[in-house]
Amino acid sequence: MANLILTVLIGILGGLAVGVQGPIVSQMSQRIGTMAGAFVVHVSGAILSGALLLALGGENIGNWRNLSWYMFLSGSFGVVLYLTLNQTMPRLGATTALALIIIGQLVMGILIDQFGLFGVAVRPLDLVRLVGAGMLIAGGYLIIR
Numbered sequence: 001m002a003n004l005i006l007t008v009l010i011g012i013l014g015g016l017a018v019g020v021q022g023p024i025v026s027q028m029s030q031r032i033g034t035m036a037g038a039f040v041v042h043v044s045g046a047i048l049s050g051a052l053l054l055a056l057g058g059e060n061i062g063n064w065r066n067l068s069w070y071m072f073l074s075g076s077f078g079v080v081l082y083l084t085l086n087q088t089m090p091r092l093g094a095t096t097a098l099a100l101i102i103i104g105q106l107v108m109g110i111l112i113d114q115f116g117l118f119g120v121a122v123r124p125l126d127l128v129r130l131v132g133a134g135m136l137i138a139g140g141y142l143i144i145r
Helices: 002-032 034-055 061-066 069-092 094-115 127-144
Strands: none
Touching: 002 034, 002 069, 002 094, 034 069, 069 094, 094 127
């Protein structure tokens, strides 16, 4: 049970990080430009990742050649998220921008679970999950209005 609680808290921490990142990157891109901001975000992320990797003794970085081709595209999703925040947050506000992102994540999560994409365990969409997803999407709609 403690493991589940820790995992949930880590998930919430990730959501909090995206919530803080949004307004910061929005302001940054207004000051230095969209792609310059994306560059700063990813360079600073690379520096932190590199420092953590060194602290952890390199983990299994030597096996990078064994990764599937699509795994090398994962950084581009961060650029898409950055550009999304840059466009939506100044125009719609933080709550609406994040609600839209969460709805998109929910839809993608349902698809990934349904078909077991990317090695994730299959969790078919049943009535209970469909109702839960519908409630989250309805909540997002109410926030966006």
